[in-house]
């Protein structure tokens with residue numbers, strides 16, 4: 029049986045709405061998710077599907093005047109929804125580490141990278157200066173920075189993108205957080221460096237027994253690293269299962285379309301299925317019916333539930349709506365485009 033303490037985060041009925049011209053619109057709509065110790069949970073979906081909205085709701089980094097967060101985000105006994113800022117400041121960095129897409133934006137250009145990591149330790153631990161420097165060198169070693177002592181005194185612009193992201197990761201894990209949220213941590217990096225950073229995240233997770241939420245639009249990244257996967261479309265989770273099930277037995281038409289659009293080879297002329305259309309903007313989001321229906325118009329309206337519910341089709345495998353039962357790809361090439369596979 030699962031130990032109570034294995035559950036790190038329990039997100040229930042999370043709604044995050046942004047104010048646009050006076051009205052609030054849900055960008056995350058009734059999100060239910062759990063994160064366990066020793067688990068990498070990937071949240072995957074196209075741009076605009078609401079992935080980063082979930083991340084910012086968890087860590088409480090949003091414009092409180094124009095963002096409304098309701099529901100529960102339970103971290104142990106604590107509900108992070110509505111938590112006061114001084115408590116949040118203690119939890120951020122200490123219990124929950126954050127890695128963003130663009131390491132340059134996360135770092136202060138005018139400060140030595142070693143001092144930036146040491147600063148996190150200054151705020152969250154009672155280490156003295158010497159201990160902090162020692163710990164930073166240890167962290168730089170852990171994240172695979174060559175010549176850590178030398179690196180300590182460098183400025184962000186003197187480092188490559190991959191090394192900068194290692195600094196950000198060192199900062200995120202400095203206080204051994206139980207939870208790490210990585211929002212597109214490899215998107216800004218070269219392909220070869222991407223794999224190294226993913227390997228690093230995995231080894232950190234194994235060593236520290238933390239839980240990682242990995243936000244990505246890249247199913248290749250998911251296949252390589254995730255244990256559990258939540259597929260998001262237009263603010264909602266449309267499918268959730270373990271990684272093997274998502275790749276070997278996907279059901280929701282959106283998950284199947286995403287998988288179908290993945291390159292199968294390195295051939296630049298490979299024909300890729302492109303999902304026609306885009307995620308609707310917040311204001312244009314249909315608030316009733318199946319939000320994905322518009323992108324699979326060849327599936328009859330009767331296949332969709334009027335108010336799609338999430339069904340547990342097998343233990344641990346959740347799918348929104350029953351339309352998957354009638355879903356098929358088009359036989360002709362009308363939803364297929366030749367796009368450069370790079």
Ligand SMILES: Nc1ncnc2c1ncn2[C@@H]1O[C@H](COP(=O)(O)OP(=O)(O)OP(=O)(O)O)[C@@H](O)[C@H]1O
Pocket residue numbers: 046047048055073074075076077078079080081082245308309310
């Ligand atoms: N602060 C904000 N104010 C208003 N609308 C916002 C705000 N942040 C995000 N949105 C909108 O909310 C929706 C979800 O955005 P979000 O960034 O969470 O998606 P995402 O899946 O992370 O996409 P991306 O990968 O492009 O960041 C989008 O329609 C976006 O335009």
